[in-house]
Amino acid sequence: MLSATGSGVGGPGLRGVETAGKWGAQARKWIMGARKYGIAAQVGNTGDARAQAEAPEKRKEMRAKERASSKTDHNLQGRFGAAQNEQALKQASKEASRQADARSEAMSTPAKSSAAGDDMPAPAMRFPTPKDGVLKNRYAEVRLDGRSVLELSDEDFKNKVADTLWKHGIICVKGQDLTPGELKQLTERLGEAILLPACFAFDNRDPDHHEIVRVGNIKNDGSVVPKVTAAEYWHHDGNFWGMPGYRLVNLLHAKVIPPVGGNTGFMDTTMALHSDMFSAEEKERLRDSTCLVSCKWISDFKNAKPEDILPDVTLPCVSPHPITGQETLYVPFTPKGLYDQKRKEHWKPNDELWADMCENGYTYEHRWEAGDILMWDNLQVCHRSMGGYGDNPRLLFRAQARYAQPSKGKM
Ligand SMILES: O=C(O)CCC(=O)C(=O)O
Numbered sequence: 543m544l545s546a547t548g549s550g551v552g553g554p555g556l557r558g559v560e561t562a563g564k565w566g567a568q569a570r571k572w573i574m575g576a577r578k579y580g581i582a583a584q585v586g587n588t589g590d591a592r593a594q595a596e597a598p599e600k601r602k603e604m605r606a607k608e609r610a611s612s613k614t615d616h617n618l619q620g621r622f623g624a625a626q627n628e629q630a631l632k633q634a635s636k637e638a639s640r641q642a643d644a645r646s647e648a649m650s651t652p653a654k655s656s657a658a659g660d661d662m663p664a665p666a667m668r669f670p671t672p673k674d675g676v677l678k679n680r681y682a683e684v685r686l687d688g689r690s691v692l693e694l695s696d697e698d699f700k701n702k703v704a705d706t707l708w709k710h711g712i713i714c715v716k717g718q719d720l721t722p723g724e725l726k727q728l729t730e731r732l733g734e735a736i737l738l739p740a741c742f743a744f745d746n747r748d749p750d751h752h753e754i755v756r757v758g759n760i761k762n763d764g765s766v767v768p769k770v771t772a773a774e775y776w777h778h779d780g781n782f783w784g785m786p787g788y789r790l791v792n793l794l795h796a797k798v799i800p801p802v803g804g805n806t807g808f809m810d811t812t813m814a815l816h817s818d819m820f821s822a823e824e825k826e827r828l829r830d831s832t833c834l835v836s837c838k839w840i841s842d843f844k845n846a847k848p849e850d851i852l853p854d855v856t857l858p859c860v861s862p863h864p865i866t867g868q869e870t871l872y873v874p875f876t877p878k879g880l881y882d883q884k885r886k887e888h889w890k891p892n893d894e895l896w897a898d899m900c901e902n903g904y905t906y907e908h909r910w911e912a913g914d915i916l917m918w919d920n921l922q923v924c925h926r927s928m929g930g931y932g933d934n935p936r937l938l939f940r941a942q943a944r945y946a947q948p949s950k951g952k953m
C-alpha cells in the first residue's frame with residue numbers, strides 16, 4: 543500500500559532537501575522506500591466503488607468509437623511487433639555499434655530538428671552520455687495491476703499520480719494502453735492540455751486530437767520516416783512561452799519501442815541546485831541570473847511566418863516551484879549562456895552547466911517498455927532523446943499539461 547511502503551510520499555518533502563548533506567543522510571532512506579509503489583492495493587478502496595466498476599465498460603465503448611472514427615493507424619503492435627522481432631535479430635549487433643557511434647556523435651553535434659517544440663543547440667556543444675545517478679533513485683514507478691490510470695478517482699489520482707509526480711519530478715505509470723483521446727483526458731487531469739504553435743511542422747499531430755503529437759519515426763499512415771534524430775540534446779520544453787507558460791508536465795506514452803536505443807535521458811537540475819555541487823557563491827549567482835530565449839534559436843520555428851514568431855523572453859534561472867515551493871533550476875539553451883543581472887555579464891555557458899550535472903550523476907536514462915506513461919515536471923528536470931535506434935520503428939504519443947493555472951479544478 544502506498545502509505546505503508548511509501549516513505550517517499552509520506553516522508554520528508556522536497557523542501558527538506560536543501561543540501562547534499564541532508565540529501566545523503568535522509569533522502570537516500572526516503573527514496574529507497576519509494577522506488578516502487580505497490581499502489582494496486584488501494585485502488586478501488588476509496589471513492590465510489592460502483593462508478594469505478596462501471597468505468598472500464600464505458601471506456602471500452604468510447605475506445606471502440608474513437609478507433610472506428612479515427613484517421614490514425616491503431617494496429618501498431620500488430621503492424622510492428624513481428625517486423626520488430628525480425629529486425630531485432632538482424633540488426634542487434636549492427637545497431638549496438640551504431641548506437642555507440644550515435645552517442646559519441648551526439649556529444650559533439652547539434653540535432654537538426656526537434657519537431658517537439660524544443661531548443662536547437664549551438665554547434666560543438668559537449669553532451670556527455672548520462673550515467674544513471676541520483677535521479678534514477680528519485681524516479682518512481684506507479685503500477686495499477688492491469689487497471690487504466692483513467693479509472694482512478696480524483697482522490698486516488700491526486701495521491702498516487704499527481705502528488706507523486708510533484709515530489710519525484712519524474713514518474714512512470716506502467717502497463718497502460720491509452721488512445722490519443724484518452725491521453726488527452728489524462729493530460730487534462732494535470733492542467734491545460736496545450737497545443738503547440740501552429741507553425742511547427744505538424745504532420746505528426748494526431749489528426750483527431752491536435753494536443754497529442756507523435757514522437758519517433760512512425761507517421762499517422764504507419765510509414766517509417768528514415769534518419770529521425772529529433773530532440774537528441776539536453777533541453778527544457780516550452781521555454782519560448784516564457785514565464786509562467788513554460789510550467790509544463792510532459793507525458794510520453796510508449797506505443798512501439800525499438801529493439802535497440804530509443805531511451806530518453808533526464809537530468810535533475812533541481813536536485814543539483816540543492817546539492818553541494820554548486821558553492822554558496824555559485825548558487826547566489828544562479829539566483830541572480832537569467833536566460834534569454836529567442837524563437838530564432840529554435841529549429842521548430844524555422845518555417846514560421848513572421849506573424850508566428852513569438853517575442854524573445856527572459857527567464858529566471860532559479861524560481862520557486864508553484865506547487866512544491868522548492869527552488870528549481872531552469873536553464874534552457876541560450877547561445878551566450880547565463881546572464882548575471884547584478885554584475886551585468888554572461889558568466890556560464892549552458893552546455894558547461896549541463897556537462898557538470900551529468901558528470902556529477904544528476905541523471906536517469908529511461909529504458910522504455912510499451913505501455914509506459916512517463917510524466918515529468920519540466921520545471922524540475924530537463925531531458926533529451928538518447929537516439930541510437932537507427933531506422934527501427936519507434937512511436938510514443940506525447941502531450942503536455944500546463945499547470946501554471948491548473949484547469950478544471952482537478953488539482
Ligand atoms: O524522444 C524522446 O525521447 C524525447 C522527446 C522530447 O524531447 C519530448 O517529448 O519533449
Ligand SMILES: [Fe+2]
Pocket residue numbers: 658660773777778779925
Ligand atoms: Fe523535449
